[in-house]
Amino acid sequence: MMRPLHNAQFGAEASKDKKLKITKNALGNRVAFAASMMDGMGVTESERLSQAATEIRKLAKELEK
Secondary structure, X not given: OEOOOOOOOHHHHHHHHHOXXXXXXXXXXXXXXXXXXXXXXXHHHXXXXXXXXXXXXXXXXXXXX
């Protein structure tokens, strides 16, 4: 489940104003993140095939570059 973010345009505006680098991959506001933390795990451990886990792996791969 993903709820829309009301300030989703903030990143784009901030990158123009302050010349910040914004990642291509983003994390959605997903229930799986909170549920996995309640179990003391990361989402890639508790729900490996979820959209949340896919988002984490994509973001990690981008940040490793």
